[in-house]
Amino acid sequence: MPASQTALRADPATAVDIDMPRPYAFAPAPGRRWTASVDLAEVNIRALTALWESRRPSRHGLPALAQFDPLALQPWTEHLIVLEAEPLVFGGRSYLYRTVGAAAAGVEGGNFQGLFLSDALSPAQSIPRIRLYDLAMDARASMRVRQEIALERAGKRVGRARWDALALPLARDGRRPDHLMMLAYVEALG
Known part of the structure; x- marks a missing residue:
């Protein structure tokens, strides 16, 4: 059975396997409350990481930005940031x-395309990002951050959110990182 499909047993008495592509499954029974348990940020981060891994020229090499077709990146375009180091x-x-998707601009606080990170954000905002980016560039590996943050308005706490970020280093020559692909999601938790 292909990896993109899962086998679901419809009824144990009839023992019929039904192949359904992910993420589909049977609909909930009428009148039953149902909430989706799919974490879209997690699914998208894993998928982009897999694409990045598939573009690596070798185990220790890094893919170049030019290796990523814009159509292949389309599922993540809204949440994608490309930075030049x-x-x-x-x-x-x-x-x-270099590139800031519309949803990513909301996470970053604006579309800062063409600006340096240190000029676009305050030190309180830029220093943690620079640490993450430097860590990914120095390790030449993907770096993932998932944390809960407090949402404040006018100094008053108004809720919580979860911030998911993925940093993927890129290199024109396959060795020395010179770009960084960043994927960012923020989800309100209440």
């Missing part, structure tokens, strides 16, 4: 926003 004179990197 530029080395600084005294060490470290400066990150330039």
